[in-house]
Every structure is written in C-alpha cells, then in structure tokens.
Amino acid sequence: MLNMTDIMETIKMIQEENLDIRTITMGISLLDCADTDIDRACEKIYNKITSKAKNLIPVGESIEKKYGIPIVNKRISVTPISMLLAISGGDPVKYAKTLDRAAKTLGVNFVGGYSALVQKGFAAGDLELIESIPRALSETEFVCSSVNVGATKAGINMDAVAIMGNKILESAKLTADRQCIGAAKLVVFCNAVEDNPFMAGAFHGVGEADCVLSVGVSGPGVVRSALAKMNANMECSNVSSSSSGSTSTSSSASVSTSVQDEQGSVNNLNLATMNEVAEVIKKTAFKITRMGQLVGSEAAEMLGVPFGIVDLSLAPTPAVGDSVAHILEEIGLEECGTHGTTAALAMLNDAVKKGGVMASSSVGGLSGAFIPVTEDAGMISAARSGTLTIEKLEAMTSVCSVGLDMIVVPGDTTADTISAIIADEAAIGMVNSKTTAVRLIPAIGIADDEELNFGGLLGSGPIMKLHKQSSAKMIQRGGRIPAPLQSLKN
DSSP states (O other): OOOHHHHHHHHHHHHHHOOOEEEEEEEEOOGGGOOSSHHHHHHHHHHHHHHHTTTHHHHHHHHHHHHOOOEEEEEEEESOHHHHHHHHOSOTHHHHHHHHHHHHHHTOSEEEEEEEEOTTOOOTTHHHHHHHHHHHHHSOSSEEEEEEEEETTTEEEHHHHHHHHHHHHHHHHHTGGGTTHHHHTEEEEESOOTTOOSSSSOOOOTTSOSEEEEEEEOOHHHHHHHHHHHHHHHHHHHHHHHHTTOOOOOSSSOEEEEEEOTTSOEEEEEEOOHHHHHHHHHHHHHHHHHHHHHHHHHHHHHHTSOEEEEEOOBOOOSSTTOOHHHHHHHHTOSSTTSTTHHHHHHHHHHHHHHHHHTTOSOBOSSOSBOOBGGGOHHHHHHHHHTSSOHHHHHHHHTTSSSOEEEEEEETTOOHHHHHHHHHHHHHHHHHHTSOEEEEEEEETTOOTTSEEEEEGGGEEEEBOOOOOSOOHHHHHTOSEEOOOGGGGOO
C-alpha cells in the first residue's frame, strides 16, 4: 500500500525531475455499436463514447489537483474501426469524423482506433479503411490511425507493407501545410498489443473488457537524475580517496579506471559497474510505476470502470532533462548513437521492466524505453550532429520498446523506400517476438537542411538521411514473408 511518505517522494520527483503521467487512456469497445447503416452506427458510437468518457477530463483534473501529479494527456482508444466498416460499408471517413466530434465534445487530446489488423490478410472493411487513412487524418484533428502488418505467429503481409508506404506518403502530402502532421498520427505495427495507452498506435482490442482505464507513465528525467546523483557520489568518493592518499578499492563492486581526455591527460575515475547502474534504474522505475498504479487505480474507481494496465514506458519529451538519450549518456556514452548505444539501451529497457513489474498489479502495453527522435531533446541533438543515424536507430529497436518513431525523412522519399523500412522493422518484431512500429514523416516541400517543427510533445527534428538505392523490386513482389520457426510454439 502507498503511504504519505511514498506520495511525498513522488511529489519531489515531479517538482525536480519532470515526472508526469503521460496519459490516462480510456479504452471503449464499439462492438455493440455495429450497424448495417453507417449513419446509425456513427450515432451509436458518438453516444457511447461521450457517455462512457463524460467524466474522464474532470476525474483527471481532480487527481492532478489532489496529488500535484501532472497528467499530460487524456485519451480514448476504440475498437478497430475496420471491424465496424465490414458490417456497415459506406465512406469510412464518416467514422473518423464521428470520433473527432466526440473528442471535441469531451475535450480529450486524441482518439486512437482508426485501425486495421491485417497481419494475416485482408478481411472485409480492411482495405477500404486503409485506403481512406490519408483523407481521414487530413480532415480530422484528434484522430490517430494504426495498421498491424505482421506478427510472429503470422509472418509479414507484404501486400499491406507496400500499401502502407503509399499511405504514409499520401498522409504527409495532404497535410504538407501543417508540418505533414498526418503522417505523425499514423503508425504501422508488427505484433501490435491490444492494451497500448500511447498514441498514435492505441486501439481497444477485442479481447478487452467493454470499458477500461489504462495509464502510461513517463519519467526519463527521474532516471537520468538518479544516475547523475550516483555518478556525483562516486566522483566525491573518488576525490575523498585521493585526498587521503588511499588507493584501495571499496567493498562494493565499483571499479577504478583511467581514461584519457582530449588533451591526453589521464583522469582517474571511480565508476559504478553496469550491474550497479541497472540496480539504480530498477529502483527508480519501481517508484515511477508505483505512482502510475496509484493514479490509474484511483481514476478507474472514480470513473466506475475496471483498471486496465500500467504501461511503464519511459516516454521522453523535448523538455530539457526529460530524455532517454540523456540517460544513455549518463551511463557513459559521449553522445547517443555512438558505439555502445544498443548495449546501454538494452540494459536500460530490461531494468525498467524489472523494476516496474514489482510496483503494479497489472503491467502491460509496450513497457520499456521509447526512442522517438523528434520527442527527445538528446536524440534531436544527436540526429543533428549525425551521430544518431536511422541505421543505428534500427539496431536500437531490436532491444527496446516499439521501433522507428517520429523520424523525419526527405520529402522526395519514395513509397517503396518507406515500405522497405516498414518491412525491416516488422522483421525485427517478428523474429524477436516483440512489438515494433514505424512512424515516419516525409518532409514534403521542406529542404534537407531544414526541420519540421510540430510543437508540444511531438517536438521537432532534422531530416534524417536515407539510402538512395532502390528496394522497389523486393516490395513489388508482394505476397508474404512466412512466420519464423519460433511461431510454432504452442
């Protein structure tokens, strides 16, 4: 049980270290809104969402006021709309505009679920919805879209991959006058999860309850601060040992080493070992997740709905000090993206999961460390300098949560190239039995030396270089990449 000491400790993290609840997300099933008449279905959807979520904003605000905990976003996820479209037919964008209208009525930040799950093939309604995505995202403000094109059990639907390259490009073109924001609201998944509270990829899975409340925590600044304090303490310890003339090692596993600075001078460092670093991260993740559990369970009780999950992902922001890249640099990298980055990120991701899982009765979603380039101040800086490349990001996605996220690419990038990047990420997810995703933003009409600037949590970022050599022949083959051998586990 949480006590006042726990709460006060959390408040300190909020005040000093950018800790927040990134989102409370209400998942709502729309299966009972299905109708052969699309207009009747839309009216049912609007009424159900506005009824179920009518108190979402007031409850979130009351908890913020009670504990002093910022809840950055209040969101809604719904049943994949392609399922309702299969029954009603008609113009899919009607559903998108209905979701947008409900979001405006309620005052929520985003609605996710304009989605299709096509990892094993196209069912009725899937292709129609996918074709409509660019128009839906350009004609709405709050709607987010996702398409799942692969899974460990199913392999990769390469026909869907080819289509999605075009849809990302079209979404950017239709919103070129708004920083290509349409592409920023579209995610392509492999192994998508049904209880993800984060946008733009959230949807309410058919295996979920009728209505649930889930929480997405954050806290990169808290982890970075904890590591900085550990490093400072080690340095102080080293100074004390030097001043006393002692050369003995401590009883801990910490090690003394020497490094050369740029001038060639030798500096003696007393460093914590990597397993000690992992322990600090685990303890910090426990505290962060505990706060998410408190907020989520209390909000669910006040709303009269079941508590779903805590997604304990480290979700960065462009704010100074609130960066996953800066955590990696605190571990010992000169800049995120250099050699050793993948190893440091793997350790970070694992430690976050191990620490967080002990603090919540129900951990789910994506849970780990996010690496969205435009949303992370450290990654923005590393991308600008050229240390962080898309190839390095791809390697990093093999060991962390999700995938290539919020990456700005040249406006003249072909649809086949985008599809090939999707295929690469889907292959990583399929083989490693993990969720991967792609959220690329083609910078339509923007020079290569300029940047897209979305503002707010979406941040800004430079255009990252891609290979010019074509992958068109591979993408145009279509068909399927078969599921790997490990898919036969049963």
